[in-house]
Amino acid sequence: MSYRTLLTHAQPYGASDLRVEAAAALAIDLDAVLVGLAAESLPVYAISDPYGMAAPQLTSILVEQQTKNLEDAHKRFQEHAGSARQAWRSIRDLPTPSLARAARSADLILVGGVTAEAQDKNYAVNTGELILTAGRPVLVVPPSGGRLAAKKVLIAWKDSRESRRAVYDSLPFLLGADEVMILGVGAAEDAESLHFETTDVAEQLKRHGVKSCRPTVAPATGGGVEDEILSQIDGFGADLVVAGGYGHSRATEWVLGGVTRTLLHLPDRFVLLSH
Template structure:
């Protein structure tokens, strides 16, 4: 697919600068529209106040602060996204569900950068957004940067999520000079993994991109994420493409170990589809 519209969450000041700058550079490169969303919710406040300051007096102050924060987020987005075609949206709501709703208007969500506060009232939960938005996600590494996907590594697993990720990421693979498909698994599965990666390589090659290489090796348990990242280091990958594995369990979004690591601890750009 061709990415013609991107979505990024904006916060006041410097909090989201690296993420917005990465999204801006990508939007300019793709000639895509960049939608910035300011979203912040007011935390519930207790009805009792031991100091005698009534709830009714707090509420207007909280709404005024929310308005100021959203205006500051807009100002930061306008400054940090110069050069791109942009659109601004603002809503007084929890950022994660707000982003998931606005995702209907875009092809790709850009998230990541420095870790947020973990406060659900002003910070996006990347794992929940990934599993609920229905859109692929590009995760910016903690140090920021500009994506130049010359070397792309596909972390292959024969699942619906991985098949979708490969298809969704073809636009980036069109830009690549080198594509490596990596499959890791038990010793008895090596022949099957070889057949699978050859199929994926053939599918990618039919889109007139760089001829993909494959790498199949024995690995299991906690070694999988270590071995995947070692392969990414060896090829100096600019982008890792992976399916995102997870589900909702009661009120908690639960990710697989590899997905969780790629989402929160990887030092490279990561493209994920669920």
């Protein structure tokens, strides 16, 4: 298994420059193609007024600006992707579902950690929703960008479908890592089962050729599971965190699990999440 096609959301006016550079560096390291996708939708008020009639002048202005935005996104993508092998897509639609549909031809999606609660869905990707709908692993790039070495990988383990999926989806990174920690965090009464599970995963990964797998069990202290995972990430010095992406649909929105939401806001780590 290898990542042959990477997909990232390209935005205008510098919003995605560091992420594109990180994606391009990874594409070069993996000898993969990097697909940039710009997507932008018109606001609802531009499509119809309260009487169901479009406002032609306003719509024309917004379409013109939309065109400029998509063109600038393409220009900046080409510039910041540099020497990586590139492909381009531009769509006049909402970014999150557009990226999810485009995932059919990608092995890995790279986005930022913003969940978009406070952002306009016409322009920004809701990372949480994308994780839960794309059907592909999502690599969250830290705000500062950077080059992913993936030499020390921490797997935040939970015996669930999502976690098992994430472990398999991250195999190309795990195979190149120098150290891999399989971390199970839980109550004292769960320690024995967590030890069995993490050891099981370590043995399976070793059969794939993954080096130096370290099963680790830690208690959920007063700060809860999230705080213990963060402490272990820092103590281990992980440059990549792998975890299941948890959440569910409620009415018209997607609601994320606590650990997933915490990992989306890590300021200085790459995080791979699968649902």
